[in-house]
Amino acid sequence: MSTNQSQKPLTTTVNSLGHIEIGGCDTVELAKKYGTPLYVLDKATVESACSEYKTAFGRYAKIRPMYASKALCTIATAKLIAKMGFGFDVVSGGELYTVYKAGVNMSEVIFNGNNKSYDELSLAVELNTGRISVDNFSELEMLNKIAVAQNKQVKIHLRIAPGIECHTHEYIQTGRIDSKFGFDLSQIDRAITYILGKYRNLELVGLHTHVGSQIFDNKIYVDEIEILYKEMARIREKFVLCLGEINIGGGLGVKYTEADNPPSIKEFADTIMTALVNASEKYNIRLPFVYIEPGRSIVSPAGVTLYTIGSQKQIPEGKKYIAIDGGMADNPRPAMYEAEYFAEIANKSASIENLQTVTIAGKFCESGDILIKNIQLPNPEKGDILCVFNTGAYNFSMASNYNRVQKPAMVLVNNSQSDIIVYRETLDDLISRDVILDGLE
Ligand code: LLP
Numbered sequence: 001m002s003t004n005q006s007q008k009p010l011t012t013t014v015n016s017l018g019h020i021e022i023g024g025c026d027t028v029e030l031a032k033k034y035g036t037p038l039y040v041l042d043k044a045t046v047e048s049a050c051s052e053y054k055t056a057f058g059r060y061a062k063i064r065p066m067y068a069s070k071a072l073c074t075i076a077t078a079k080l081i082a083k084m085g086f087g088f089d090v091v092s093g094g095e096l097y098t099v100y101k102a103g104v105n106m107s108e109v110i111f112n113g114n115n116k117s118y119d120e121l122s123l124a125v126e127l128n129t130g131r132i133s134v135d136n137f138s139e140l141e142m143l144n145k146i147a148v149a150q151n152k153q154v155k156i157h158l159r160i161a162p163g164i165e166c167h168t169h170e171y172i173q174t175g176r177i178d179s180k181f182g183f184d185l186s187q188i189d190r191a192i193t194y195i196l197g198k199y200r201n202l203e204l205v206g207l208h209t210h211v212g213s214q215i216f217d218n219k220i221y222v223d224e225i226e227i228l229y230k231e232m233a234r235i236r237e238k239f240v241l242c243l244g245e246i247n248i249g250g251g252l253g254v255k256y257t258e259a260d261n262p263p264s265i266k267e268f269a270d271t272i273m274t275a276l277v278n279a280s281e282k283y284n285i286r287l288p289f290v291y292i293e294p295g296r297s298i299v300s301p302a303g304v305t306l307y308t309i310g311s312q313k314q315i316p317e318g319k320k321y322i323a324i325d326g327g328m329a330d331n332p333r334p335a336m337y338e339a340e341y342f343a344e345i346a347n348k349s350a351s352i353e354n355l356q357t358v359t360i361a362g363k364f365c366e367s368g369d370i371l372i373k374n375i376q377l378p379n380p381e382k383g384d385i386l387c388v389f390n391t392g393a394y395n396f397s398m399a400s401n402y403n404r405v406q407k408p409a410m411v412l413v414n415n416s417q418s419d420i421i422v423y424r425e426t427l428d429d430l431i432s433r434d435v436i437l438d439g440l441e
Contacts, residue, residue, distance in 0.1 A: 002264030003049040004254045004297040007342055008389050009042035009304065011413075018350035020387050022304060023413030027346040030418055031306045031385045034409050037326030038306045039396050041072075041421070043080065043414035045302035046392075049265070050084035053294060056269030060276070062287060066110050068250045068295030069095040071393035072303070076412060076421035078102035081298065087130070089250075089293040093120040100127055110247065110291065112159065112208070114181050115139075122146050125154055131291075133157040133208040133247065135182055140191060140199055147201035154201060157208040157247055158183055158191055162227040164211045164220060182209070188231060192239055204241070206288070207231060210249025213296060216262050218271040224248055225272070229279040236285070247291035248272065254300045256390050257340045265297065296393040303392020305330065305408070306346065309384040310363070320358045322380045327362015328369040329402040331388070331395045335368045345377055346385040354379035360386065364403050396422070404430055 003010065015021045019028045023042045031038060050065075057063040066087040069078070078088065078099045087108030090096045099109060107130040114135045116124075121139075124132060125146050134140050134156050147154045159182035183191055195204045207228050211220055228246045236242050253262035263271075272292070280287050307324035314320045333339035343360065345351075355376045362369035371388065380386075399407050406425035411418045 002266060003045060003052055003301055004252060004262055004265055006045075006301045007255050007258070009045040009302050010048055011042050011044050014349045018348060020344060020346040020349045023418070024416030025413045025418045027304070027306055027387055028385050030411060030413070031308065031346070033418070034411055034420070035424060036306050036308045036385065037324075037330050037408040039330075039391065039408055039410035039422075040304050040306060040418075041077070041299070041392055041410060041412050042302045043412055046077070046080060046299055047084060049298045049301070050081060050086060052265040053269070053292075053298075054085060056266045057273065057292075060269075060273045060287075060290070062289045064108075064289065064291050066108075066247075066291050066293045067298055068293045069099060070397060071295030072299045072395075072397050073098050074396070074410065074422055075102045077299070078104055080412075082108075086298075087291075089295075093117070093123055096120065096124055096127070096129065106130065110157070110208075110293070112210075112293075114159075118142060118146070122150075125150050125152055128152075131155050131157055131205070131245075131247075133159045134191075134202075135159045137187075137191065137194075140194060140202065144199035144202050152201065153203055155203050155205050156195075157206045157245065158188060158204065159208045159210075160185060160188060160228075160231065162209045162211065162224055164223055164227070185227075185231065188235070189238065192235065192241070196239065196241070204243065206243050206245025206247060206291075208247035208249070208291075210247075210293065211251060213251050214253040215251040216253045216260070218263050218268055220251075221248060221268075221272055222275040225275040225279050229283045229285060232285055232288070233283040242285075243288070244286075245289045245291065247293065250293040250295050250297075252294055252297040254296055254390060254393070257342055262297075298393075300390050300393035303390070303395065305388045305391040305395065307386045307388065309345075309380055309382055309386055311382070312380070320356060321361045322358045322377070322386075323361045323363060324371065324386055325363055326405075326408065327364050327371055328366065329362075329364055329405050330399050330408050331371065331391060332398050332400065333394060334371055335366070341372050341388050341390065343372055343375060343377070343386055343388040345380060346387040348378045348384065349387075351378040356380065364405075401425075401430065406430060 161182040360372040409424035410422040
């Protein structure tokens with residue numbers, strides 16, 4: 001089974017106490033030691049996903065996997081993923097700064113985003129960021145100004161909206177015609193004319209697209225590659241410009257629930273490599289250098305979140321709610337995308353006694369703060385530790401302080417050892433940037 005097809009971290013076992021163990025660590029002990037909610041990340045599962053990508057694309061020499069930091073961005077994860085031979089896709093000054101501080105080779109970084117600020121772009125140019133994927137006309141102009149000011153030549157990709165719809169939640173489709181991201185196909189020529197004419201400090205080396213996220217249908221990538229090649233052939237013809245690079249984005253899905261059936265990393269790679277070879281023949285274009293930007297499929301299965309079960313509410317002849325000590329602030333995905341998750345009680349993992357169908361409610365003051373609807377759990381009781389799987393991607397990175405709760409800690413587990421990689425926020429952290437105005441004392 002491919003890592004992205006695993007619902008749980010690869011090292012998950014049940015120990016003699018009937019507790020879930022991950023990375024050789026008893027999750028009930030982790031909850032006791034570090035408190036809950038707690039993000040737990042299994043090092044071996046992240047490494048496994050990275051090496052699967054490397055092996056799967058092994059026979060295509062000109063491939064560069066760039067981990068999409070937006071899925072989970074911390075200094076420790078950046079160091080870990082860089083060590084696995086990945087570059088990075090960043091989309092903000094914050095992500096750029098984090099990977100820089102992690103010691104990532106900045107020539108292995110691509111800066112994406114639809115509204116990068118002057119300061120963000122200046123920092124990117126200053127740090128010699130490998131590629132900037134330019135999203136629109138005003139960014140082209142601004143970036144050229146910055147490059148001139150810093151007396152640099154900046155290598156860029158043009159982000160294009162290929163007009164492809166994919167069957168994922170509307171909020172995580174990004175390649176549609178009316179998407180906010182990238183140049184419309186009809187605007188590409190004007191952009192190139194500007195680059196070759198007045199924006200002389202920019203060097204166009206490739207095209208970039210990303211069609212969406214949590215994708216289960218590889219065919220979308222075939223369509224995407226076809227569109228990229230068609231454009232490259234047209235650009236060669238019209239501007240006598242041979243673009244040597246394409247970036248096909250990320251998006252490979254993961255298995256949140258039993259019903260999810262994502263293609264494996266190998267199937268994803270095989271489809272892409274075949275499509276590249278076919279398109280190169282069809283358009284008589286030399287195989288380009290290819291960037292891919294997987295995020296979710298690298299970190300999601302490696303992560304779980306541990307919560308402590310608190311109050312319960314049985315609606316007479318209705319639902320039974322089990323409340324946990326976290327929810328939409330540490331995992332906004334169910335509320336935002338109706339995302340579904342799978343969970344077990346960490347301290348009753350082996351049990352099938354008194355199975356009850358319950359709804360897991362978060363602790364936040366919002367009716368929509370429901371983490372999981374209708375899940376069967378064995379006799380859930382106050383004080384039990386709930387382990388929610390597949391939370392490694394887009395949980396920590398989308399977490400908020402709603403209701404002024406402290407963001408959870410994150411620990412990395414490996415070989416029976418656990419290490420904090422992000423501290424839990426303290427109450428003082430929460431008020432540390434508040435200003436006490438004189439007149440209000
Ligand atoms: N490259 C670009 C340009 C992207 O916009 C994205 C994700 C990726 C790569 C990585 O995609 P992945 O391999 O992780 O699917 N917050 C949403 C996901 C938004 C994804 C946005 N772009 C969620 O929680 O499902």
